[in-house]
Amino acid sequence: MSLVSADLGDGTYRNPVLDADWSDPDVLRVGDDFYLTASSFGRAPGLPLLHSRDLVNWTLVGHALERLEPEAGFAAPRHDCGVWAPSLRHHDDRFWIFWGDPDQGVFQVNAPGVHGPWTRPHLVKEGKGLIDPCPLWDDETGEAYLVHAWARSRSGIKNRLTGHRMHPDGTTVLDEGKVIVDADRIPGWFTLEGPKLYRHDGWFWILAPAGGVETGWQGAFRSRGFFGPYEEKVVLEQKDTGVNGPHQGGWVRTPSGEDWFLHFQQRGAYGRVVHLQPMRWGGGEGWPVIGDDGAPVAVHRKPDLPPQPPAAPATDDDFPGGRYGRQWQWTANAQEGWATQHSADGLRLTCVRSAHAHDLRRLPNVLTQRLPGRPCAVEVELRLTSEEPGARAGLAVLGDAFCWIGLQRGADGTVRLVHRFAETGGETERDAGHPRPAPEGWARLRIEIGAGARCRFSYDLGDGARPSGQVFAATPWRWVGALLGLFALAPTGQGHAGAATFTQFRINPL
Template structure:
């Protein structure tokens, strides 16, 4: 039997994997969304389910109480050591953090700052079972530190709570002809060598490198082990190596796909006669390949649909900032109630913290949500959105005469406020079925049904991501600034259906 890449066809950016017994776990960047550090599980490396998150809030709270779409959690590393799961990540504005837990579903520890500083990104720990030493390697973000294209190594306390030295550059890619933007290191011990698997060349067109040394602090020799060649997989980039119980080696990495973000590929991996890893088909990404020799698992993928049972939303949803009490009031029936949060930024969803989001699917599909606007507040609105550097949404808005109107609005990347994408129409009873049809190229066509059949609405909207983040689907409820509670909106039967 075979599998087809990508195995995770959505924005699971900067993936890393580890194996514990017969189980495989994966985490990914979550940037400024909350909860952060998603945790995925598989038993065959192909079919993955989302089982939780390791980070419930971002700190400092004052910084992340408003959207910081491309900040926060960058490029985590996931390891299992001393009967605990460990995740290290870099916040480019604060430094290197870690959390740990006795079980993948937690409880996870409070984040600990391991190394403070701006521009510290992509950290990865290593506990050397041969010597008992612990190490940490990280890369640099030029936007914060003024330098990049180098990897810095440290000795680390075995308990992961801090570092034992000032660190030194162990790979300086400025000295390697043709190498630039070296980042995303993953650190391993294998066959008597220290190994660093790290990409370079940029996410759009780069390659995956391997570095090895007999000593952690070098010197390291390098080799390109995965690149696009004549395939359609651009810039095969940043990921992790994992070995199955049967001894097979596999490499998980991402591919940058514009508005879809960074989708995840699975590549076979072997070792050549000189002891170097060979990834994919002799260094080129595979699209279809024989599945890992692992017990069969039913087809699975991270959840997208949601009936909001008991008024609760599924773990696939993330807020665009640290959530506040009352944004999603609990109730006993099915359906998601969102408070119409009063905001001066209601005209610009990119600046609103109370947007409940999930990843934009990487394949053609339709997205539907049923909405009832319960709020009677003038100017209250709620809807279904595609959110990125530009955004577009369709939903309902309450007029001063008490009527609800179907509205469709958008804003270009450079616009500071939204404008109408279609003429508003009355929505009897304040109800609507909202729909987005996604076609190749992340082109979105909006439509609605207010009781008299489906109707197209507005022009095609081309979704866009942000600098490091793919586009998102979002649900929201807002109201103009003013005193008191502005009421709620209720969403039911959220569905993503492949085309």
């Protein structure tokens, strides 16, 4: 089963509606269906696609980007690179997603339907530090526009938004661009980013956050002309709530005319969780009012939409026929043979040979999913069949620091239960718990994840569950929340290194 839905079952919902790292969300309605995409950085497949009928209950229905390009550039993990802050739009009977790769430029893919087929990535504007792009096809004038922000780490520029005229076919920009909002000129504003571009009531609107992901606010900008001048207003901020830095998101309108805003909140190791806020137009000379008079809501009535069954993105997996579900992503572009299909259930991972076998952060062949934002227990069964001395497989919590528990084949041919970790900045693993014999080559592994992403590891070798090691506090990556990971490895050498099989992966609320 999936983790608990945000739907409280009494006509209300509780934030966050997506309680895991669905970073930098953007939302779209087509007919009676709502769709959401999010940043996927260096993981593959990328650009997740979520579907809902009520903006509260969401399911993961696919990905728009099978592999990151260039292939060689993402053959190894680049956890804070790749797909940053996508925008999702529907135009000319096609779905469009634009995103910024901070090292390459602005890309887009498009498809006739959300399930594809999606085009190969197309480079719309080349350049370093171009991030958070958003297109607009203006039905009133027939013009097309593109706005984007800047990453100072690549360009030396930040706190401003640049606008372009764009070819209506979405393939290229038509001018050199103009700074349309320079937040250095707005007292107290810094780190303006994440623009979403709209037309409403005769105005061009840009909804964009500033002030940093942990402490900032959501701004609105409006102008009668796309290239400005724009006036600004803060429309959502923490105030006296527990929702720090309500950040980047998107506006959507229901068929009945209700307005809603989805945005993220940075929550450390849990990543960027997604909140749903009521929204209305007309507060103070036509500006949008988001949340409870500009403050995030914790519990609210659901949108006026047909009732839906409770749902949340899938987490559990029985790996039928060796196949893994949509919730899993590799830490880089996948290679043939990392996971093999077979007639029985269970995920069979090849023990891939690597010179970096003792640092999971540097391995591309770790199969991951998001760390849940609520207390839970993660369990999986593991059988190590590789006869290779040094072969290992396990269940990991992966971030700037990592910790894993699993099985390892010794030089004498025996299998042992091992529990190891590495600190942030540490280059070598150390024992986190005492090794012990696993004569059957089998173990049931468990991690209880409590408040503050504090992880307690345990195992069962067939003689009852036993705790292992000290509590491990999960850590995020630079822009990404911590991940749960399954892996199988072997030291460098020649020939086939065998495999490990995982079965009955479960995540249950605590």
